[in-house]
Amino acid sequence: xxxxxxxxxxxxxxxxxxxxxxxxxxxxxxxxxxxxxxxxxxxxxxxxxxxxxxxxxxxxxxxxxxxxxxxxxxxxxxxxxxxxxxxxxxxxxxxxxxxxxxxxxxxxxxxxxxxxxxxxxxxxxxxxxxx
Amino acid sequence: xxxxxxxxxxxxxxxxxxxxxxxxxxxxxxxxxxxxxxxxxxxxxxxxxxxxxxxxxxxxxxxxxxxxxxxxxxxxxxxxxxxxxxxxxxxxxxxxxxxxxxxxxxxxxxxxxxxxxxxxxxxxxxxxxxx
DNA sequence: ATCCTTGCAAAGCTTTTGCAGGAGA
DNA sequence: TCTCCTGCAAAAGCTTTGCAAGGAT
Numbered sequence: 001x002x003x004x005x006x007x008x009x010x011x012x013x014x015x016x017x018x019x020x021x022x023x024x025x026x027x028x029x030x031x032x033x034x035x036x037x038x039x040x041x042x043x044x045x046x047x048x049x050x051x052x053x054x055x056x057x058x059x060x061x062x063x064x065x066x067x068x069x070x071x072x073x074x075x076x077x078x079x080x081x082x083x084x085x086x087x088x089x090x091x092x093x094x095x096x097x098x099x100x101x102x103x104x105x106x107x108x109x110x111x112x113x114x115x116x117x118x119x120x121x122x123x124x125x126x127x128x129x130x131x
Numbered sequence: 132x133x134x135x136x137x138x139x140x141x142x143x144x145x146x147x148x149x150x151x152x153x154x155x156x157x158x159x160x161x162x163x164x165x166x167x168x169x170x171x172x173x174x175x176x177x178x179x180x181x182x183x184x185x186x187x188x189x190x191x192x193x194x195x196x197x198x199x200x201x202x203x204x205x206x207x208x209x210x211x212x213x214x215x216x217x218x219x220x221x222x223x224x225x226x227x228x229x230x231x232x233x234x235x236x237x238x239x240x241x242x243x244x245x246x247x248x249x250x251x252x253x254x255x256x257x258x259x260x261x262x
Numbered sequence: 263a264t265c266c267t268t269g270c271a272a273a274g275c276t277t278t279t280g281c282a283g284g285a286g287a
Numbered sequence: 288t289c290t291c292c293t294g295c296a297a298a299a300g301c302t303t304t305g306c307a308a309g310g311a312t
Binding site: 133138139140141158159160175176179180200 | 302303304311312
């Protein structure tokens with residue numbers, strides 16, 4: 001964090017630790033609840049500010065659920081990209097990686113002279129348990 | 132609409148007409164502004180309720196912008212699926228279709244025994260004008 | 263006649279912001 | 288010391304909802 005010019009503070013340490021120890025995708029408000037449960041040190045405003053900051057600094061990734069809420073998740077390295085399948089019945093999230101899709105995305109972008117920085121792919125449907 | 136058990140009312144007619152005549156993606160609130168400019172007949176609450184309804188009935192499609200806001204767009208037929216590139220600088224939206232990507236998605240879903248119903252793919256980056 | 267829709271206004275949520283005090287480098 | 292960061296509380300959006308009146312079938 002220091003290499004990115006960000007100060008290391010208790011709220012930032014706590015939030016990053018909780019985010020990294022969570023296997024799940026979470027909203028800002030869920031993180032705030034975890035912070036409270038953990039007796040950690042951050043107000044609601046700071047949680048919102050810090051998550052946005054950590055996402056911008058590439059410590060967290062963001063995605064949308066189907067309905068417009070921003071979800072955060074830990075990002076272990078900046079190459080750690082994966083996509084999501086979401087079960088519309090139980091809301092379970094399955095992660096997957098497809099290099100083929102990424103390759104085609106690059107081709108599509110190139111065809112439009114578009115400089116690709118990021119992508120989000122979400123597949124919705126029924127998981128094996130809910131079918 | 133009647134075939135789907137929905138009543139045909141002035142607000143619904145007006146909103147659908149405006150949505151169909153718009154080339155753009157829009158938020159519920161933008162639609163409300165258009166309704167006012169058009170001297171059309173719908174309150175803000177009705178715009179929200181109607182857009183959700185029309186999307187559910189497959190007259191409109193939904194997508195997210197990068198930051199969690201739901202955007203609507205007209206859906207000419209239920210096969211009319213396309214994906215989006217969004218320029219992070221000027222927010223321009225470029226639509227594209229890739230059957231290759233759709234095919235690979237089907238394969239990925241099948242590999243996880245996932246019954247695919249819908250998908251969203253958003254590419255973010257810089258468009259040709261902003262590069 | 264029945265019951266679905268609407269408008270209004272209020273409430274509900276989530277997220278952002280101004281400002282003064284406090285902490286990191 | 289000099290900024291940057293935080294907490295608080297208020298505000299700012301955006302979206303939903305209860306209820307009574309009105310409209311579609």
